[in-house]
Amino acid sequence: xxxxxxxxxxxxxxxxxxxxxxxxxxxxxxxxxxxxxxxxxxxxxxxxxxxxxxxxxxxxxxxxxxxxxxxxxxxxxxxxxxxxxxxxxxxxxxxxxxxxxxxxxxxxxxxxx
Amino acid sequence: xxxxxxxxxxxxxxxxxxxxxxxxxxxxxxxxxxxxxxxxxxxxxxxxxxxxxxxxxxxxxxxxxxxxxxxxxxxxxxxxxxxxxxxxxxxxxxxxxxxxxxxxxxxxxxxxxxxxxxxxxxxxxxxxxxxxxxxxxxxxxxxxxxxxxxxxxxxxxxxxx
Numbered sequence: 713x714x715x716x717x718x719x720x721x722x723x724x725x726x727x728x729x730x731x732x733x734x735x736x737x738x739x740x741x742x743x744x745x746x747x748x749x750x751x752x753x754x755x756x757x758x759x760x761x762x763x764x765x766x767x768x769x770x771x772x773x774x775x776x777x778x779x780x781x782x783x784x785x786x787x788x789x790x791x792x793x794x795x796x797x798x799x800x801x802x803x804x805x806x807x808x809x810x811x812x813x814x815x816x817x818x819x820x821x822x823x824x825x
Numbered sequence: 826x827x828x829x830x831x832x833x834x835x836x837x838x839x840x841x842x843x844x845x846x847x848x849x850x851x852x853x854x855x856x857x858x859x860x861x862x863x864x865x866x867x868x869x870x871x872x873x874x875x876x877x878x879x880x881x882x883x884x885x886x887x888x889x890x891x892x893x894x895x896x897x898x899x900x901x902x903x904x905x906x907x908x909x910x911x912x913x914x915x916x917x918x919x920x921x922x923x924x925x926x927x928x929x930x931x932x933x934x935x936x937x938x939x940x941x942x943x944x945x946x947x948x949x950x951x952x953x954x955x956x957x958x959x960x961x962x963x964x965x966x967x968x969x970x971x972x973x974x975x976x977x978x979x980x981x982x983x984x985x986x
Contacts, residue, residue: 798962799961803842806951809866812865813844814846
C-alpha cells in the first residue's frame with residue numbers, strides 16, 4: 713500500500729472513530745445539509761460541528777460547497793463504499809478484539825507482588 | 826493501546842494488524858486455546874460471543890454464535906487449516922446457520938495469527954484476507970461488527986432506501 717493510501721486510511725479511521733461524525737455522515741449521505749442546520753441538531757457549538765465536518769471532508773467522506781454565506785455538505789457515497797473505508801471498518805473490529813485481549817491478560821492487581 | 830501497526834492492502838483485500846501484548850507467547854496462545862477465554866475477546870460487548878465447539882487442530886472446527894441486543898443470534902465457524910503451537914495458526918472464518926452448517930452463500934475470510942516473543946512480551950500479527958470487495962461489504966453488512974462498521978451498515982440501508 714502506498715503512503716498516500718495509508719494516510720487516507722488513517723484519516724478515514726480517525727473520521728469514523730467518533731460517534732458524532734458518524735451521525736453527521738449518515739445525515740449528509742441522505743442529502744445535502746448546511747453546516748448550520750447540522751449544528752442545530754447537536755448539543756454543541758457551531759464551531760465544534762464545523763470542525764467535525766472538516767475532519768470528514770479531509771477524510772474524503774463528504775464534500776463541501778458554498779452558497780452565499782452558507783456552507784453545504786454532502787456525503788460522498790463512493791468514498792463510503794470504497795474498499796479503504798471497509799478495511800477501516802474491519803480494523804475497528806480487530807482493534808476491539810485486541811483491546812479485550814489486553815484486558816483479559818492484565819494481571820489481577822491483588823496478586824501482583 | 827497494544828496495536829503498534831495497521832496495514833491495509835487495498836489490492837489484496839488484506840488487513841494486517843500488529844499488536845504488542847505484555848504477556849508471554851504461551852499466555853496469548855491460551856486465549857485462543859481456551860474456549861471460555863476466546864469468547865471473552867471475539868465478540869464486541871454489544872454482540873457477545875459464545876463458543877460451542879472448539880477443536881484447535883488442523884482440520885478441526887471452532888463454532889460460535891454472537892447474540893445481539895435484541896436476542897438475535899449470528900453463527901459463525903472457523904475451519905482450522907494449520908496449527909504450529911504456540912507460534913501460529915490459520916483458519917477460514919465463515920458464517921453458518923444456527924446448527925453451525927456453513928453458509929456457502931456468505932463470504933469466508935482467510936486468517937493467519939502469528940505470535941513471537943519480544944522483550945518479555947508477545948508481538949501478535951493478525952492477517953485477514955477477503956476474496957472480493959463484495960465479500961468484504963457482505964461481512965460488514967452482516968451487522969455483527971461494532972463501531973464504524975455498524976454506522977456503515979446503517980449508511981447502506983439509507984442508500985438502499
